[in-house]
Amino acid sequence: MTPPEKPLSAARMDRRDQMTEAFRPEHAPASHPAVPREKVGILVANLGTPDGTSYWPMRRYLNEFLSDRRVIDYPRWKWQPILQTVVLGKRPFTSGKAYRSIWNTEANESPLMTITKQQVAKLKTVLHERYGARVMVDFCMRYGNPSTQSKVRAMVEAGCTKILFCPLYPQYAGATTATANDQFFRALMDEKWQPASRTLPPYFDDPDYIDALAQSVERAYAKLDQAPDILVCSYHGLPYRYLMEGDPYHCQCVKTTRLLKERLGWGDDRITTTFQSRFGPEEWLKPYTVEEVAELARRGKKRIAVMAPAFSADCIETLEEINEEIRESFEHAGGESFTYIPCLNDDDAHIEALAGRIGSNLGGWLT
Structure with missing residues (x-):
């Protein structure tokens, strides 16, 4: 009679996952380092959020946001002196007060961050059910943290040879969709071996x-x-x-x-x-x-x-x-x-709509 299999310890599970995720390429010499198995990255992007509501976190966030030429396209010589003195001298206080009125104090983060995490958790579940371990699902912010660059780097290191970049803006605008895509392309410029990439089109009429x-x-x-x-x-x-x-x-x-x-x-x-x-x-x-x-x-x-x-x-x-x-x-x-009427947030119908839109843009990459 075969003895029952002992449950895996956390350490053994980690070693098993590492063996599954990394391998030595066929015909490679024994000295060749293990490489991660190829995956498709699905990187969801939203606008961004300050790290806190006090003056300096608000100022850093607003400076990055309002310095974006896609958002404010006035000549830099004209706009930057106004931004760095008048706007950033006052607005971090008023914006910080507004953020404090809605801040998720339990998680110490903005509602946008909380909801984006919830959305991505549900998307992971749906997409992993459809595609298994062949996909890696994560999120980034155009302004603030987690940065687009850091998440692109993490996906490449994890073996993503293809990335579908998904700005969560149903309607296209240069100040939203385009600037998110710009930042994604800038991140790709830092990669020695760039993954193949696509961007999710607007879905306002889906x-x-x-x-x-x-x-x-x-x-x-x-x-x-x-x-x-x-x-x-x-x-x-x-x-x-x-x-x-x-x-x-x-x-x-x-x-x-x-x-x-x-x-x-x-x-x-x-x-x-x-x-x-x-x-x-x-x-x-x-x-x-x-x-x-x-x-x-x-x-x-x-x-x-x-x-x-x-x-x-x-x-x-x-x-x-x-x-x-x-x-x-x-x-x-x-x-x-x-x-x-609240935004769609992590409503199941919204998640299914996003998953369907993502799936239709994975053609040729995954089935």
């Missing part, structure tokens, strides 16, 4: 993404005693000039709202598109959310719901700006009922 948005609206409305008069789809703003220069973001936002309206079976009077988070003196995409919700209240729309389809995870712009500043604008104008 049926599964639209369906996930619609389900979130239906769930939120089902909890209310009375349906809101109108749903405000508030997207992050951009300077109007960017639209005139060829950025497709505005058009993709408008299409997302239209597809959501059609999926819900609504008329035009039940949903609208607005833009939030203005910065600087020039004109941005309109209508501005903070002004439009007040105008809706004055026009008799006393019950509204607001969602943010351009954000894959709740963050400072949704938890603080929408749920506090924009809510106050609506209520001060006479609004009576304000419902914020």
Whole structure:
């Protein structure tokens, strides 16, 4: 009778995993070092987050963010003196206060970091079920930590000969998708042996993404005693000039709202598109959310719901700006009922939509 197999100790499991992951290439001499087995990396990217809410962590984060020419494209000689003195002299204090109002004190991190970790944990489970150990799933931030460079380096060291880079922005914009891709390409420049690479296209019109948005609206409305008069789809703003220069973001936002309206079976009077988070003196995409919700209240729309389809995870712009500043604008104008519908975050329908989109972009690499 064969004796029962003893459970593996942690050390034995580590040695077994190392033997599975690393091997000496066929026909290589005995002195050849073991190399990791080839894998496909799936690197999810989000905007970023400060490491803390005090002055210096906030200043480092804002300096990196606001120095990005994709975000603020004014000439450096004109913008940097203003940024380094006026903006970074004051804004770390006000931004730090806003972050403290939503900070995850238990984990000592921003909600964006907490939610991104949750999203990636679920994505790992789904993608490992489909592809097994052939994929490595991780995340990085465009600004702050963990950096794109550090995660690309880790994937290469782990044996990823191919990387699918996945910015979590449904709608493409130069200030979001493009700058994340820029940073990914910069990281590849540091690699002696570059992995083959792809970037995930925008998915603003993906049926599964639209369906996930619609389900979130239906769930939120089902909890209310009375349906809101109108749903405000508030997207992050951009300077109007960017639209005139060829950025497709505005058009993709408008299409997302239209597809959501059609999926819900609504008329035009039940949903609208607005833009939030203005910065600087020039004109941005309109209508501005903070002004439009007040105008809706004055026009008799006393019950509204607001969602943010351009954000894959709740963050400072949704938890603080929408749920506090924009809510106050609506209520001060006479609004009576304000419902914020959370971002898709780690909702199962959202994870399935992302996994499907990722899978469709792995063609030729994995089946």
